[in-house]
Amino acid sequence: MAGEARRATAGLLGLAMGLTGCGGGGGDSEGTNAGPPRDGGTLRIIGSSDVDHLDTASANSTGAHGLNRTYARTLFGTRASNEFKETVPVQADVAARVPSKENGGISKDGRTYTIKLREGVRWNTRPPRPVVAADFVRGIERLCNPASPAGGLAYYVSTIRGMDGYCRGFAKVNAKDADTIAAYQNKHAIPGVQAKGDDTLVFKLRRPASDFLNLLTLQFTAAAPKEYDAYVPDSPEFRQHTISNGPYQITSYKPGLSYVLSHNPAWRQETDPLRERHVEKIQLTLGQDSPDTVQQQLEQGTADLSWDQPVPVTAISRLRGSQDDRFAIRDTPSSSPxxxxxxxxxxxxxxxxxxxxxxxxxxxxxxxxxxxxxxxxxxxxxxxxxxxxxxxxxxxxxxxxxxxxxxxxxxxxxxxxxxxxxxxxxxxxxxxxxxxxxxxxxxxxxxxxxxxxxxxxxxxxxxxxxxxxxxxxxxxxxxxxxxxxxxxxxxxxxxxxxxxxxxxxxxxxxxxxxxxxxxxxxxxxxxxxxxxxxxxxxxxxxxxxxxxxxxxxxxxxxxxxxxxALPIFRSARVRGARYLPTATGYDYTRLWLAS
Structure with a gap:
């Protein structure tokens, strides 16, 4: 669950639209025709189970991707949209631009990528400090940590020069000791990942890879602050100390029960081309194992979005028949299950x-x-x-x-x-x-x-x-x-x-x-x-x-x-709902709430 590609052919997109088109509901299914966005309010999300991993290095579920997107930024990303083809191209996130051979960001042999960082992106530390190239190097190095390695590790080991050897050494480190893990990271380097000052990253590949920029959209490669060295990756202690460079920050986390996200005071809209920030808080409540109960709350307006419960099958025909504009079926080409x-x-x-x-x-x-x-x-x-x-x-x-x-x-x-x-x-x-x-x-x-x-x-x-x-x-x-x-x-x-x-x-x-x-x-x-x-x-x-x-x-x-495809429903007060196929949900950072 994570990024998309720079370009998709017309034939590919035609296949993608074959199952459901833009189907679902009727009228304004995005809730975007009610004037300019309104700031404020609490977005109430309800669902069943907690994420498999919260740490971006190992998070590998669609729910985790949607949550990570609110507080952990990558070099590149994709734009949420209810038109599938608009969610495909790679976009710059913390990177200042998308590199190419034409603009000099990719070498002629396709093996070297030079990426400049966007100015003004900051961590919510006290005081706030800039996100620098070394933070992205740390993010890549953490992928093969022995405590909670990335599910998508093969993408990077097979692509980045010298990462296989780095990871073989890392596998021998004590997986239960944060100091030992941090010491290995800080004393060893991946030859193909280098920080050139604070604002430039250089990646060297084993061989040309036409999808390398896609790999840098995945949450695995999010920047990691130096404070993460104090914790075993994805441990209970880590989960209580996440640091944000996105529009929201996790201010309360009760494992298996709830999350509360609030505004990150260090975030600035002008530094973020992919996200916005309208709701004041995001409240995620877990433990709701009945999709019928979740759907009932959404329709009654006591909750706004479902976290991991699909629209009940018994409700789909009713919602389609009534042309309910809160309901949609979104294109998500997948193998499920x-x-x-x-x-x-x-x-x-x-x-x-x-x-x-x-x-x-x-x-x-x-x-x-x-x-x-x-x-x-x-x-x-x-x-x-x-x-x-x-x-x-x-x-x-x-x-x-x-x-x-x-x-x-x-x-x-x-x-x-x-x-x-x-x-x-x-x-x-x-x-x-x-x-x-x-x-x-x-x-x-x-x-x-x-x-x-x-x-x-x-x-x-x-x-x-x-x-x-x-x-x-x-x-x-x-x-x-x-x-x-x-x-x-x-x-x-x-x-x-x-x-x-x-x-x-x-x-x-x-x-x-x-x-x-x-x-x-x-x-x-x-x-x-x-x-x-x-x-x-x-x-x-x-x-x-x-x-x-x-x-x-x-x-x-x-x-x-x-x-x-995914049948999805939003409460009547949700506006600006734009879909992220790889998160199988709406982008929490771009929607807003009607009064």
């Missing part, structure tokens, strides 16, 4: 490590029921490839077709028997409790049952699902889970084949906080990733991403399920 197999576990004698077993299970899933669960064909369509429509490298394919998208349990049973799968195969299946996740899990359980496979459903609450369950290799090895149904929204759109393939399937980076949850590792796929990353242009890169997609599906590493 997909079914991932734990290939490192020992369940059934290591059954899921065998390709033939995983291939058999591809025929189990009834996608028509899943589409009904999430809101019908206006919200979702069947997905059969790793890369969804609207993303670079997508191609139409259905290797494991079933009649009417409803599954083929007879074929599934025959192939399982042929593969020698245990007749009593039982798979542990953790699921998220909010939204439609429970019903999705129950449907998949029923589909697997028709194939003779039992699924043991395990509710996973409190923000543990990604950070503490799926992204912990020890839990995979110990068989805490066998299958799961996470979702994946690309970290950026446009030239983004890397963001669909590398973080989920590069076996060389499997480890703590990796988003390759199932531990899939195929040297052929790894080689295709390298070929795509070194391709001479975006078209060639897309071809390699397609080949990687085909190989991953041949191996049946996961079961793609749905390409899904």
């Amino acid at each position: 997909y079914l991932v197999f734990n290939t490192r576990g020992r369940t059934g004698g290591g059954a899921l490590a065998r390709r033939e077993v995983r291939q058999a299970l591809q025929y189990a899933v009834d996608r028509t029921t899943l589409i009904k669960i999430v809101g019908g064909p206006e919200v979702a369509e069947p997905l059969h490839t790793i890369i969804p429509p609207g993303n670079a490298g997508h191609f139409a394919s259905n290797r494991y077709a079933t009649p009417g998208e409803s599954g083929d349990p007879v074929r599934c049973r025959l192939l399982l028997a042929k593969a020698g799968a245990p007749k009593d195969l039982t798979l542990k299946f953790p699921y998220r409790v909010q939204g439609t996740h429970k019903r999705i899990a129950e449907s998949i359980k029923e589909s697997l049952g028709a194939c003779g496979v039992k699924a043991e459903l395990i509710p996973d609450t409190g923000g543990n699902y990604y950070g503490k369950t799926l992204a912990d290799p020890a839990k995979a090895r110990d068989g805490v889970w066998d299958i799961a149904a996470p979702g994946w929204t690309p970290d950026w759109y446009g030239n983004n084949g890397r963001s669909l393939i590398q973080p989920l399937f590069d076996g060389r980076t499997y480890g703590p906080n990796s988003t390759n949850f199932g531990g899939y590792d195929n040297p052929q796929v790894n080689a295709l990733i390298d070929s795509a990353l070194t391709a001479s242009d975006q078209g060639r890169a897309a071809g390699y991403w397609q080949l990687a997609d085909q190989k991953i599906m041949e191996d049946a590493a996961v079961i793609p399920l749905l390409n899904r």
Whole structure:
């Protein structure tokens, strides 16, 4: 979940708009036709679970991205908009401009990027002080800290010169000692990341990377103040001491319960081209596990936005039928959800490590029921490839077709028997409790049952699902889970084949906080990733991403399920609501509240 690309072709954008167009609601669905913005008031957001990680170095969920955006700035970013194509181009944030070969910011060989910082950006320290190039160097260095490394670490290790060696050394440091972690950072340097004075950064790449600016839009690369050296990354102590250079600052955080954000007095509008600041406070209240209860509060006006609960399926047709201008369906080309197999576990004698077993299970899933669960064909369509429509490298394919998208349990049973799968195969299946996740899990359980496979459903609450369950290799090895149904929204759109393939399937980076949850590792796929990353242009890169997609599906590493848009609702008093696809929500910094 994070940035976007500099340019997207017309064909790519056409694909992206294919599912829902600008659908949803009626009239002024953005709430922007009520005059100039009004400052003041408290934006009330309600939802279920806390973020997986709050530290920008490791934050890797769409909710965390939307929250990070309010207080942690990156060199580049993207602009929120209700027109999908307007959210794609890379924009300057703390950088003074977008570098190019034409303006001298990118060397002729594409391996050196020189980035000047914008003047006037300040931390909310006492007294306030400027954000300098060294703060961005620190942000990059923190990505492979041993306590809470970045889920997108592979992006940077495979791109920035010397970062692989730096990270190998960092992995040996005591993960529980803040002083030791800080000492390693301060005594070692990444050769490819250099501060030239306070206002200039120089990045040197291992090879040209056409998507490097996209990588610098991701929250992983946010500037990090020197005060962060005092804390173990993303520890409870760190979470109580975040520092802001954005329009808001976290003034109260009760883990699993609530956040309060207020104005950052050091922020100035003229230094920030991507954000605004209108509401006085942002109040985020957690623990609301019922989407119906959340929706009721939004419609009654006792809350303004949902944090992580989708519009209930039962409400979608009513809201569309009434042309309610508070409701919209926003384009968010994604794989949401997909079914991932734990290939490192020992369940059934290591059954899921065998390709033939995983291939058999591809025929189990009834996608028509899943589409009904999430809101019908206006919200979702069947997905059969790793890369969804609207993303670079997508191609139409259905290797494991079933009649009417409803599954083929007879074929599934025959192939399982042929593969020698245990007749009593039982798979542990953790699921998220909010939204439609429970019903999705129950449907998949029923589909697997028709194939003779039992699924043991395990509710996973409190923000543990990604950070503490799926992204912990020890839990995979110990068989805490066998299958799961996470979702994946690309970290950026446009030239983004890397963001669909590398973080989920590069076996060389499997480890703590990796988003390759199932531990899939195929040297052929790894080689295709390298070929795509070194391709001479975006078209060639897309071809390699397609080949990687085909190989991953041949191996049946996961079961793609749905390409899904987002039904979203705002209270009647929310105005200026502009959508961030990579955060699957409205940009909190740009909306305002009617009196």
